[in-house]
Amino acid sequence: MTTHADAGRDPRASHDLHAFIAGLPKAELHVHHVGSASPRIVSELAARHPDSKVPTDPEALADYFTFTDFAHFIDVYLSVVDLIRTPEDVRLLTYEVARDLARQQVRYAELTITPFSSTRRGIDEVAFMDAIEDARKAAEAEFGTVLRWCFDIPGEAGLESAEETARLATDDRLRPEGLVSFGLGGPEIGVPRPQFKPYFDRAIAAGLHSVPHAGETTGPETVWDALNHLGAERIGHGTSSAKDPRLLAHLAEHRIALEVCPTSNIATRAVRTLDEHPIKEFTRAGVLVTINSDDPPMFGTDLNNEYAVAARLLDLDERGVADLAKNAVEASFLDAAGKARIAAEIDAHTSAWLAR
Ligand SMILES: Nc1ncnc2c1ncn2[C@@H]1O[C@H](CCC(=O)c2cccc(C(=O)O)c2)[C@@H](O)[C@H]1O
Numbered sequence: 001m002t003t004h005a006d007a008g009r010d011p012r013a014s015h016d017l018h019a020f021i022a023g024l025p026k027a028e029l030h031v032h033h034v035g036s037a038s039p040r041i042v043s044e045l046a047a048r049h050p051d052s053k054v055p056t057d058p059e060a061l062a063d064y065f066t067f068t069d070f071a072h073f074i075d076v077y078l079s080v081v082d083l084i085r086t087p088e089d090v091r092l093l094t095y096e097v098a099r100d101l102a103r104q105q106v107r108y109a110e111l112t113i114t115p116f117s118s119t120r121r122g123i124d125e126v127a128f129m130d131a132i133e134d135a136r137k138a139a140e141a142e143f144g145t146v147l148r149w150c151f152d153i154p155g156e157a158g159l160e161s162a163e164e165t166a167r168l169a170t171d172d173r174l175r176p177e178g179l180v181s182f183g184l185g186g187p188e189i190g191v192p193r194p195q196f197k198p199y200f201d202r203a204i205a206a207g208l209h210s211v212p213h214a215g216e217t218t219g220p221e222t223v224w225d226a227l228n229h230l231g232a233e234r235i236g237h238g239t240s241s242a243k244d245p246r247l248l249a250h251l252a253e254h255r256i257a258l259e260v261c262p263t264s265n266i267a268t269r270a271v272r273t274l275d276e277h278p279i280k281e282f283t284r285a286g287v288l289v290t291i292n293s294d295d296p297p298m299f300g301t302d303l304n305n306e307y308a309v310a311a312r313l314l315d316l317d318e319r320g321v322a323d324l325a326k327n328a329v330e331a332s333f334l335d336a337a338g339k340a341r342i343a344a345e346i347d348a349h350t351s352a353w354l355a356r
């Protein structure tokens with residue numbers, strides 16, 4: 001498996017391609033709020049809360065963030081969630097995540113937030129919404145990075161968490177301005193998707209887009225469930241779709257994008273090795289593939305590295321990488337003018353690079 005010692009940069013992509021990717025304007029569609037906390041922020045929060053089992057030494061975090069399986073990953077993830085205790089923690093985390101995205105030339109990101117995990121730990125719901133919105137506005141003004149929110153149900157926490165997430169996402173007095181979509185995360189085994197239909201129906205009726213995780217740790221039938229019962233417009237991961245040619249054809253025909261996160265799949269052991277990742281089967285079947293980082297510091301990666309990994313697995317040059325970046329813009333929930341602006345920036349960067 002990929003270790004943190006060699007992660008953060010795919011050594012097999014050329015220096016030139018890394019430099020092209022680093023300067024490429026990008027959109028990120030699948031990245032988790034708490035899972036984006038940098039080692040510096042995690043260790044700062046861990047030092048503030050010495051009762052936690054999370055290491056305070058950023059160096060020790062690489063070991064702590066090495067997972068035996070998906071369940072272990074979720075355990076560790078929740079220990080970091082436990083460090084976020086005040087609205088100020090939420091604001092700081094969100095602002096710092098935006099700074100990290102801006103450094104990678106991410107112009108637009110849909111950040112998956114699990115408000116249930118914060119409200120059940122006692123953070124006031126109004127203060128929580130104010131904290132994320134305050135950080136969103138500051139980040140846009142200071143870094144030029146546009147953030148939007150996806151509120152996700154932590155499925156394993158049961159229907160109580162679904163009810164709470166749907167309430168927070170649809171109550172006009174609470175619902176934040178930046179909210180665009182509704183998701184479902186956590187383990188899939190033992191957490192059937194169809195039971196969440198009423199909550200997705202409410203979110204969709206309130207104008208939100210549907211973007212559940214599916215087919216990350218279970219088979220293609222979970223992706224079908226997400227499509228048929230939850231009205232999925234994009235699929236988080238969808239890795240196991242490769243096992244079902246009819247599903248691949250359906251995704252391709254309906255332009256339902258997969259939010260592919262290659263390094264994540266290795267780190268959680270959903271896929272054995274990068275070379276066995278089905279990304280090539282997706283593109284071969286004509287599926288709209290987007291490249292994403294999921295929980296970058298926990299997986300020792302970042303979005304730029306995920307593009308380098310994808311370039312290697314798909315054997316892409318600069319134009320091919322630029323096309324992948326445009327897929328994410330197309331599959332985003334930006335308006336047409338916003339999409340056109342980032343697509344033009346991608347073209348400008350690519351032409352200038354190739355004319356060097
Ligand atoms: N690759 C991923 N694939 C799937 N999900 C991912 C991935 N990365 C990050 N997540 C996140 O994991 C969380 C899971 C939280 C969870 O299951 C849970 C269960 C019981 C209680 C509580 C609680 O809060 O008390 C939470 C979700 O918030 C989700 O956004």
Ligand SMILES: [Zn+2]
Nearest residue numbers: 032213236294
């Ligand atoms: Zn995810």
